[in-house]
Amino acid sequence: MPSRLPRITKTEAIVLRYRRLGDADRIVTLLTPHRGKVDVVAKGVLRSRSKLAGHLEPATHLEVVLAHGRNMDVVTQAQGLEGWPAIRADLDRLSAAMYLLELADRLTVEHAEAGAVYRHLHTGLARLARGDGQQVVTRTYELALLEATGFRPELAVCIACSEAVEASHASWSPLEGGVYCADCAGRRPGVSPLDGTVLRVLRAYQSQPYEEAGRIRLTDDLAARLEHVMHALMHAVAEREIGSAAFVSAARRARVNGEARAAEAAEAEADFEG
């Protein structure tokens, strides 16, 4: 006698996003270690007395019980395992977490195995929450995600002639996902020069253990250049704009402008007192 499919499933998951469904329900997109990305219905979560709502916020690691529905599974129980409150207390960390979630969402398809992406996302969020540098967390996450999904960028040898590429004379193409040597770059359209320091840092992030990579000191300017290169690569791989990337930059600009304004005010006050 054939065994019947179980009517409920219990799984760990990370909430990627949600959208509204009717007056009080939501469709929640979860990333799970064994079932990949799944859309599930969370009923009544927009009501203030909902027992599920707080556990189903994006960037929450939770254990969830799903009842199998005709079209979509329905959340019957949810228990938060890690809410990472430190992420929600700082705009730079929060915007970075939004970016990590959006990348995981864009680079996975529903019901396809995504165990490695799940592990990288969990690690990335946990590192952000414990206060690791936003740049090293984000860049190493991007590179790990690209590797896990089969888009590992080639940063060491020319993707045209396979010769080793000197960092100071490198060019690159985000669409083709790799670097070119000086000879091959001249013969290719759509190839742009790549900053030598940026390439050295990316090579270190790709090849060194995380703890080693975290020791690399980045100036604000170098961090911005690194971010620009990696955002272009992720855009090319995802084949669409990554909205959170622009928000990460907007949040940083607001911080830099605020600090400059505060410094100006302090200077003016000192002048006045002097």
Next chain:
Amino acid sequence: MVFDPRDSDPRGGDSEPRGGDWGAGASPIQRLVDAFHRLPGIGPKSAQRLAYHVLRAPIEEARDLAGALIEVKQSIVLCERCQNVTDRSPCRVCADTSRDRTVICVVEEPLDVVAIDRTGGFRGLFHVLHGVVSPSDGIGPEDLKIAELLRRLGDVDTDVSEIIVATNPNLEGEATSMYLARLLRPMGLRVTRLARGLPAGADLEYADDVTLGRAMEFRQEV
């Protein structure tokens, strides 16, 4: 000619096409069903019920409904100061000189103004953002009424000393409030956030860690 409900039974046997022609060439009743169906939260059955209710109602009621729909689209504008929906600009709240003009409560949507005003506990001014930062949906800070807020703080509402950010306590609401704080604090303004914790009638056993942690952090003496 006015529809007479006695001419046919709306619950069955009507001659309208089902599920096929919903375009401009469809019959008037099908277009009405289609129009109701486009409203949020209205499914196909509810749309049919509403359409047949309008059909059965006196012609005056239908005229009132049509008139109200047209009027709301033609006469409602955004208040030049607070960006709330209003029939005159500046709106009644912004024009009310008895309100506290040193504090502005920033909300996501016009309905949030109604909810906060109904409590009677806030007598300051409002500002409606018309959304929250939602990068994955392509909504960035530049798509909200943030520039309008900065402008009014610079020219009209220069006495403001505190901004209460009343966005929803979810990831996007938090991101929006922290982004606003980053813009407003360097201007010398006090930026506060609505208290977060357990809702009335909640059960501790089912509260999530973030909510319970904040309820503990912002506890009050009894």
